[in-house]
Amino acid sequence: MAKRQIFVSMVFVLLVGLIGANEEEEADxxxxxxxxxxxxxxxxxxxxxxxxxxGRALFYWLTEAVHDPLSKPLVVWLNGGPGCSSVAYGASEEIGPFRINKTASGLYLNKFSWNNVANxxxxxxxxxxxFSYSNRMSDLLDTGDRRTARDSLEFLVRWLDRFPRYKHREIYLTGESYAGHYVPQLxxxxxxxxxxSKQTINLKGIMVGNAVTDNYYDxxxxxxxxWSHAMISDKTYRQLVNTCDFKRQKESDECExxxxxxxxxxxxxxxxxxIYAPRCNSSSGGTSTITRHTMRLPHQPRRIFRQMSGYDPCTEKYAEIYYNRPDVQKALHANTTKIPYKWTACSEVLNRNWNDTDASILPIYREMIAGGLRIWVFSGDVDSVVxxxxxxxxxxxxKLETTIPWYPWWEAGQRCIKG
Incomplete structure (x- = not known):
């Protein structure tokens, strides 16, 4: 009788937990x-x-797979900066299901969205x-790689409790630019x-693009x-190579x-x-302001690279209008605590106050390889930032062994036609 009571109690606790998780999920x-x-x-x-x-909380947006989501893996996307929004870039400019129109009045479908094949x-x-926030505002002046990794893990553990159907799903971590730190560190x-832990996270691999990896080599x-793309002169190239210590976190005044x-x-x-695309200017709905801090060397916090396909250099401007709309925030269940600053695609405060950064991520790559994780590093050739x-x-x-020799990639039968 005692054993049966224990069993019934355990089932009751489990059901209560599932009901709680379903309520949280439904509220989102x-x-x-x-x-x-x-x-x-x-x-x-x-x-x-x-x-x-x-009171530190992270914001997420889940777009499930178009077809048979229960059979598809979970792909987690992180943008870099530090300080740049995955909603602004990853979701709204790159791999998400929607694009924001030029008047920021609405959305249209992205036929290349990754949710065609994954959640x-x-x-x-x-x-x-x-939209992520902390009630202790000093957190924004004292953050870095380590806290970001710890908080991201805490988020994922708690999020999987909220969405238990994903607990045993294959998970892939993906991102770009300074997420070249975030993704391997997570x-x-x-x-x-x-x-x-007794309940493991089913991490299968990572993928990063134009990723900040190692101070010196980056x-x-x-x-x-x-230099090789004729952006600077031979003289400036020689001066940079001979003057700057690329391993340092902060360069000399002469180098700067x-x-x-x-x-x-x-x-x-x-x-x-x-580098081959037009810039956003006032005639195309944006501004001509240059955010030069993103180009500072040696490799410090970086923003994102942008994709060539369907490229519009002003998309972050549309995002900053759209995601500051009260009706949009309400629909997203965002800004519920009334954050005392506007939503921005990138946070200058975080970027300026990034207080710890790994000099090299290569040791983590070696750990991931030894741990059997699948790793895909890609790099677009028009980004001059990373x-x-x-x-x-x-x-x-x-010093990895090459198993498949270099070969050209073709898309949709595209090929070179001799003149």
């Missing part, structure tokens, strides 16, 4: 976003508190990015967590890219002056994230 359901076209997939968004003592979870991390936290690769000279006098009026040359120099230090 997005019925429809303003100006959104009709879709067949489910969406959820809201907050997960990662530190109850200080997409966009996470705004750390607190202070996008993977390492998960690997440690899985050793210590910086050397960036300066080399500028050289960088500033290159950007002010030699780069020209280009989009540094897509360029393909930086990726090549950094990954070469892993």
């Amino acid at each position: 359901r997005i019925l429809q976003l303003p100006g959104q076209p009709k879709v067949s997939f489910q969406q959820f968004s809201g907050y997960v508190t990662v530190n109850h003592a200080v 997409l979870l966009f996470l705004e991390t750390p607190a202070g990015v996008g 993977a390492k936290e998960i690997m440690t967590y899985n050793i210590q 910086n050397l690769g960036t300066v080399t890219y500028w 002056s050289l960088y500033n000279y290159a950007m002010d006098q030699e780069f020209g009026y280009i989009d540094q994230y897509n 360029p393909v040359t930086a990726t090549r120099y950094a990954l070469a230090q892993l």
